[in-house]
Amino acid sequence: MTSVTPKRTRHVLGLSGGKDSSALAIYLRDRVPEMEYVFCDTGKELPETYEFLTLMEAYLGKPILRLTSERDFDHYLSVFNGYLPSSRMRWCTRLLKLKPFEEYVGADEVINYVGIRADEQREGYISTKPNIKSVFPFREDGITKADVLRILEESGVGIPGYYRWRTRSGCFFCFFQRKEEWVGLAREHPQFFEEAKAYEKTDDESGERFTWRQGETLDELIEKERLRGERGEDAKTARGPRRNLPLVSVFAEDDEDDDGERPCLICEL
């Protein structure tokens, strides 16, 4: 009778480029030395995210594998007849983030480490694949936002540069952005703002508009925000970059939401 060697369980931590998954990687570096670190790269990420991943690799002493989809965003956009992804149709997360992750895992038994904190009520990406078991060390260990900040600061890694003007990781054109974050994108990365604008279209026959934000184009948003700024309305929206703020101030606002909706954890955490 031939003996069958039991399959080794793999340990995988998906980094989003955000603070919580990064802090979790730092927190677990020495506890789970066999950890595999991955980043699902849509090809539409912010440069600050890539810079931060390089810093994280230096701290972790291991590469962070970039997982990409076989086909890119533009391909899928044409498959969806030009319908930009939205909170109701998150095809981008499914095809450009979740699918590459599940393909990478394959049929292996995997423990997937998720950085949901003890002080937040949210559901994680819980794969329906029976071979992927998600665990939540921060929840189990009572780690809160203040602890996450401390972990990042004490490691010396700090936070990604985009937190100066944006509250979340993810694609530069993410439709979950708040108005002021679109304004921040236009200011910080005008070329990406133009690229995001170029995806907005109007159907010549039906007049239907395909826009990142419901009911307004990015040009319209910027013009409205400019006028509001001129009138001195809504200082929060019109604010400039948040340079030189302590971490605790930068993160104070990141749980506020325009509409209560948040991106999937694999994009944002």
Ligand code: SF4
């Ligand atoms: S960050 Fe936003 S746009 Fe990018 S995949 Fe996630 S939900 Fe989609």
